[in-house]
Amino acid sequence: MHFTTSGISEVNSQSSVDVVQSRGSVSLSLPNDLNLPSLAGQIDAILTSTTSLSGIGAVRRIFNDLVRLLECLRLMEHNLHHIRETLFLLELIRIDTIELLDFTEKEALQVEGLGENLYEVLDGMSFALRHEVRRVFEEHGEEPNAEEPPEITHAKLNDAHRVLTNCLQQSIITLAQVFDPRLDGRQLFNNSKARLKQSLILCKDLWTLTNLVKRAQLDTNDQSISLVLHRIESFRSSSMHFLMYKDWGHFERLARELEASVRKQFDYGQLLHKLSTYLETLLGQVKNRAVLAELMPDVLSHQVDANENELEWSTDELRLAFELYMAG
8 A cells, every 4th residue: 555645734633643844854753741551661671781782772762663653553543544644644654664774774783793683683673674564555555546435445554554563563572572582572562362363373374384385395296386386475475474573584585495496497395395394493483472372272283194185274273263362
């Protein structure tokens, strides 16, 4: 969905998010009297013991921007039906997010003495955040027009809001875990039901993709590899976004290597093995997430026989997933 800042004078003046214009640019700020949740305080407490770390000033700025953008999205949540205002504010969020990404890549990642772990997390976060912003604002369809039904426009705005919210939350969690590896995302965000649903879907899709890859290893033919490539593309546009950002890069590299080998008609048997091994590792990590470990039996551990035709979850497994989701 492509948004523009045209129509600035038509924005509802009653918005809870203030628009600040300075030096010819427009950005977002929060009202001074807003009673912010404890997220900023929790992050400050996490960073308190690491004041001597190289780049800590840049990290604080990144956290502050992520929290501010997330809070702006939260304030918009119940007013998405105000289409013109929402479109304008989303465009401002896009601008501020791009500025944050530029700062991260051109300044924060260039800090001398930045630890290897922090560098990798900032780099991975930047890659994933830029990917999601492009997905929402460039690849998600055109700007709504006057002929588009309001319910379609509202659905697009809801989806954009959901993707951006999830993206910013995961960025905050991943970065915070650099300083407190024991941190559970639920300590920062009380959305366990949504994360349970995401993790269940991710388990299901990783399990399905893994078994398609295994089948292609056992019986390599045009149809089996075509199914693998099709599922990879589907995974990229859907549940891959529920992976931890640090895993995106490795998955993308393996997927692109496989696609290139198939396209050039090279031997891709070894690449299928590497992808299968990596997917099994990812599935194990997802199944060990706290939101699943406490609630979900080991329903995905069985191996599918090479002659088995059914790749989806069984009826009992789907029922269990639904019950766990509803119980969240």
